[in-house]
């Protein structure tokens with residue numbers, strides 16, 4: 001098997017092209033998240049469950065563009081819809097079009113908490129717009145979000161995703177720390193950080209700040225710290241406490257929306273927020289797919305022009321055509337799509353659990369439907385962010401590298417996760433598990449040798 005190892009001798013063009021990219025694009029590519037890790041990939045093309053780099057190496061893709069490509073790479077119905085729109089209709093109108101109605105209607109029907117919608121251009125924009133809307137509706141400024149959650153890279157919400165724990169204070173009442181440099185100190189004052197899955201501390205914070213708290217901005221499943229599902233009663237409790245204190249509940253369903261079920265995590269857990277943000281899966285990989293929406297009385301602030309939301313490209317027909325085609329598959333083929341995603345994810349998770357157990361590698365795999373992550377070094381459930389932070393990242397990093405070198409790709413940051421898509425089949429599951437077994441043995445042996453000082 002190791003004859004096919006994707007080592008440096010198989011990455012010649014990749015390294016050349018990446019160096020060229022670095023000359024003109026700061027860092028080599030346009031997202032900090034994609035620069036994490038040491039082995040560059042320069043893409044040639046994607047097809048179904050695979051992508052191919054410029055050296056012709058094939059990888060089974062469990063990252064699927066950080067989640068959007070729920071039908072895999074180059075899904076024909078979506079490509080056809082986009083091509084038809086741009087060749088027969090055009091790319092940009094800045095006037096309403098039937099697609100506004102069609103896509104809007106489908107989102108409103110699918111997501112319980114959305115009566116009306118607005119389109120945005122990215123998840124970050126959608127969550128920013130939702131925060132502004134909540135502030136306008138309540139007349140209050142502050143937003144409570146969780147340590148370890150990620151709602152985008154903008155000033156308004158880029159706090160405490162992976163904070164330096166020495167500076168982050170107590171687990172139940174963490175300090176607000178900017179995720180990167182350049183965020184004004186004044187914005188920090190508008191964000192309060194809490195502890196996901198700790199309802200008591202959340203209640204204390206909400207009650208104490210009710211007079212100045214506009215909303216709780218919550219991923220319903222903490223999906224940017226690996227996968228941390230809500231404990232029973234947590235989301236229900238949040239809903240109740242928000243209602244009792246005149247605070248809105250915003251669900252950031254950028255990852256979970258149209259993925260863990262058609263109606264998202266709010267449908268899965270039967271907790272309905274006031275405002276919901278969706279992106280990623282809703283467009284099946286169509287760039288710019290994002291929306292936010294909520295109760296009509298809240299969304300009316302947009303219609304009345306009380307709250308500023310816009311964007312030259314918001315609701316452009318090219319993106320809407322892709323979203324429309326994706327929604328048609330997700331809605332009309334609901335049973336088959338979600339059944340398949342869960343079957344693939346379950347097979348992977350079961351297989352991985354078996355491999356780690358057989359090799360005596362302590363590892364906890366956390367899964368919700370089609371997404372999962374492994375926390376090395378844990379035997380039992382990971383329910384808190386700081387537990388996730390305490391997982392064995394050295395093992396994870398080495399394990400990821402060994403898998404990538406054998407053509408199985410998932411992100412090398414253990415706070416990302418594995419995603420199933422409809423293009424994955426038992427063939428990709430079998431091959432991936434074979435590689436994962438090899439990688440597990442190699443890393444375990446290497447670390448044992450290192451710790452024995454050999």
Ligand SMILES: Cc1ncc(COP(=O)(O)O)c(C=O)c1O
Nearest residue numbers: 122123124150151152252254255
């Ligand atoms: C939960 C969550 N919210 C918001 C965002 C931001 O979305 P985008 O990258 O489209 O701006 C992300 C991105 O990964 C996310 O995972």
